[in-house]
Amino acid sequence: MTELRVSYTLDSTLETVDSAEQTASRIAAESGFDEDVVMQISMAVREAAVNAVLHGNAYDPDKKVKLDFERTGNDLVITIRDQGKGLDLAKIPDPLAPENLMKTSGRGIFLIRSFMDEVQIHPSQTGTEIKLVKHVHGPSGDVKEASQ
Amino acid sequence: MSMKTSTRQVDGVTIVDCSGRITLGEGSVILRDTVRELLSKGQKKILLNLGEVTYIDSSGIGELVSAFTTVRNQGGELKLLNLTKKVHDLLQITKLYTVFDVRDDEASAVKAFS
Numbered sequence: 001m002t003e004l005r006v007s008y009t010l011d012s013t014l015e016t017v018d019s020a021e022q023t024a025s026r027i028a029a030e031s032g033f034d035e036d037v038v039m040q041i042s043m044a045v046r047e048a049a050v051n052a053v054l055h056g057n058a059y060d061p062d063k064k065v066k067l068d069f070e071r072t073g074n075d076l077v078i079t080i081r082d083q084g085k086g087l088d089l090a091k092i093p094d095p096l097a098p099e100n101l102m103k104t105s106g107r108g109i110f111l112i113r114s115f116m117d118e119v120q121i122h123p124s125q126t127g128t129e130i131k132l133v134k135h136v137h138g139p140s141g142d143v144k145e146a147s148q
Numbered sequence: 149m150s151m152k153t154s155t156r157q158v159d160g161v162t163i164v165d166c167s168g169r170i171t172l173g174e175g176s177v178i179l180r181d182t183v184r185e186l187l188s189k190g191q192k193k194i195l196l197n198l199g200e201v202t203y204i205d206s207s208g209i210g211e212l213v214s215a216f217t218t219v220r221n222q223g224g225e226l227k228l229l230n231l232t233k234k235v236h237d238l239l240q241i242t243k244l245y246t247v248f249d250v251r252d253d254e255a256s257a258v259k260a261f262s
Contacts, residue, residue: 017173043205046171047206050172050206050207104213104217105207107206107209107210107242108206111206111241111242
């Protein structure tokens with residue numbers, strides 16, 4: 001894959017969530033991932049953006065969401081940062097637990113972890129950074145080289 | 149494409165044909181309002197046809213759960229019809245597939261309402 005590094009600074013709005021999803025979908029497709037994997041990546045980014053806008057920045061117009069895409073030979077790495085109080089990892093529920101199964105929220109992080117190869121969450125007092133990694137598995141794996 | 153719904157009646161069952169995206173914001177709100185309106189009119193046998201739903205996020209999944217619970221709590225039934233592969237897979241990994249009564253044939257789905 002051709003290397004790429006691109007960064008966006010976005011407002012804390014629902015439009016940002018849609019924009020992040022669409023950008024992720026485009027970059028994942030351009031990177032040669034197949035349709036199902038493109039959907040997984042774009043959905044993971046959407047869920048991370050939802051967390052940043054809603055739970056992190058709480059729609060605060062003074063706070064921004066930073067979205068970075070880095071494509072290397074082996075990985076597509078996406079980083080989403082907010083400027084909120086920092087996600088409390090201990091409070092992330094297990095949505096598959098019987099007591100949580102019928103809850104109407106709490107599935108975002110679970111879906112992100114389901115769809116990406118690596119997920120790193122770094123909360124701090126100045127915000128939460130979530131790094132999402134999708135590996136390139138080669139021609140027989142998830143990626144088909146567009147040039148071939 | 150944003151979410152759209154249209155409703156029709158078949159043998160006492162209200163079929164809600166959904167199309168577009170059930171996502172945080174407008175899509176989820178439209179689904180919520182549609183179900184609430186049906187319940188307010190006493191239409192408690194609801195079949196959600198998701199055959200034209202192109203995308204659903206965690207908020208949309210939550211809205212389906214909410215609709216299911218709300219209808220059941222009012223003594224009604226809510227079933228799902230014509231899941232796309234994407235929606236089917238999402239309900240599988242969230243372990244909700246067995247919670248919902250999922251159907252792939254409209255006529256038999258209508259008959260399945262008590």
